[in-house]
Amino acid sequence: CPPERNLLREFYREAKGQEWTNSTGWVDEFNSHCEWHGIECNEEGQVVYLTLGNGGLSGRISDAIGDLRMLQTVDLRDNDLKGSIPSKIGHLLNLTSLILSFNEITGTVPPGIANLSNLELLHLHDNRLQGTVPRLALKGQTKSSFIADCGSPSEFDSPLDCPDCTMCCNSQQECDVTTATKDFGLWAGVVMGLVFGFLCLVLLASLLQRKGLYQCFSLKSDAYDTVGKDSVYCFFLSNSITAWVLTIVVIVAQVICFSVYINGATLVFDSDKDWVYQYVCPRDNLACRMTSDNGGLGWIFFAIFLAVHLLSDAVHGLKLVWSAPRYGLSWKTCQCLFGGLCLCSISALALYSSVVYNVAISRSNLELIFNTVILLFVNELDEKMYSCLETISPTWLEMTSDNIKTTFSNNSDSGEEIDGEEIKGAILEHRGRIVELEEGIEVYKVNVTTLEDELNTLKESIVLQREEYNKLFEIVQMIYQCSNTFTSHEVEEKIRQAKNFMKQPVGKEKTNKNISDPARGINKEAETCTEKFNIHPPKRTKSKRSRNRRM
Secondary structure (H helix, E strand, O other), X not given: OOHHHHHHHHHHHHOOHHHOOOOOXXXXXXXXXXXXXXXXXXXXXXXXXXXXOOOOOOOEOOHHHXXXXXXXXXXXXXXXXXXXXXXXXXXXXXXXXXXXXXXXXEEEOOHHHHHOOOOOEEEOOOOEEEOEOOOOOOOOOOOOOEEEOOOOOOOOOOOOEOOOOOEEEOOOOOEEEHHHOOOHHHHHHHHHHHHHHHHHHHHHHHHHHHOOOOOOOOOOOOHHHHHOOOOHHHHHHOOOHHHHHHHHXXXXXXXXXXXXXXXXXXXXXXXXXXXXXXXXXXXXXXXXXXXXXXXXXXXXXXXXXXXXXXXXXXXXHHHHHHHHHHHOOOHHHHHHHHHHHHHHHHHHHHHHHHHHHHHHHOOOHHHHHHHHHHHHHHHOHHHHHHHHHHHHOHHHHHHHHHHHHHHHOOOOOOOXXXXXXXXXXHHHHHHHHHHHHHHHHHHHHHHHHHHHHHHHHHHHHHHHHHHHHHXXXXXXXXXXXXXXXXXXXXXXXXXXXXXXXXXXXXXXXXHHHHHHHHHHHHHHHHHHHHHHHOOOOOOOOOOHHHHHHHO
């Protein structure tokens, strides 16, 4: 009788073969053991496959299995086997697959299993094993290669310790890959560090722009408008201790809530957290499948909700940090920096906790949206507190808001450092005005030149008038000399005409005309007088100015 036939008989007896659902050919003396149900042999008649899954096996696994040295596959899953794993299992050096899942096996995993260097598949989950699984590097590992009950919750105080498992399952037959293990609390610190570094860069850029070394953009609104008027975060701009205490209480509450969510989202297999395992390893399949059905639509709505609720707070925080240098080295600068840091940090923390918590527990689009709404409610705690203050103490709130508005208003802040863009705009505006004034001056110069020409013309006209007046008076004197030619009445009339003519307005054309008309008649009479009495008017020397003008 072949020795392996006796070993299989012992295995059959200890596994209560008479109760199996299918024991065709077993312990039959008239057939080969290679023809027994679930047995496959090689060409030499050595057993290489022992496949009795879901066969109603009970009892325990015999130590005789360790003497079937050519075994390559042992599949005893989904039975009712009890006892412990035989220590001789480590003698099966050709073993590539050992599947003992979905049984009632107890005890610990024997250390000899670490000798199975050819092992490619090891399933130990859904048993009652304890302790630590020996270190074992499987060949060609996949996510379903090495599975054990190393997840939480467990039927024991602490689950099985399996450092090399590719997937851990819990007592609820839920599983997840070990590569999903992340310390989200540590990563939260990294995210906060990145936010702080980014705000430092924003502050540096603002300082460079205000020194004129770099130009980006400028903010025209004051700090009170920037921080938002419907949140207790605006109290950072107040000098009220009560306002600061209320704001700090809200921030601490938000940080605690977000920390609880982040801590609950951390996947630690040996601790009971909120993480929902996303794989299931069925009894009838060696490959585990994912149960999560989160689709792209759920994540799109998730992104929209976060953008709508968090973007405004983040932008307000960045504006506060950007505008802080305008107040120089003062308490106002510290208030703006601290307020901006808190706004950006809380927004980043809300974003981070929303993402990691939904990754941890959301396994459908509905759960994804539902969890996002709850987390965003925590982010709006500052606005809810502000609404409560409006109801409880509107007078105090109005007084605090007026104080902030007065302190940080652009018009009331005389010590505020002027923004570089504002200076540049003012310079350009003044330059435009100067150009307009220069153009006006040129126009005035032209007008003055025209007026000077008109004045010179008028002066020349007055000189001509004076010469004509002098000539007229000479003629009148001549008339007096020959007064016997006229009656006294006529002489007086001529003199009166001459006096009236002298009182008329001065004008070039009008003057020449007025002079010529009355003077023509007087000249005629003067000629008659001179011919009769042989009187000649005195000769006048022409003025130098008159000669030059005629030349």
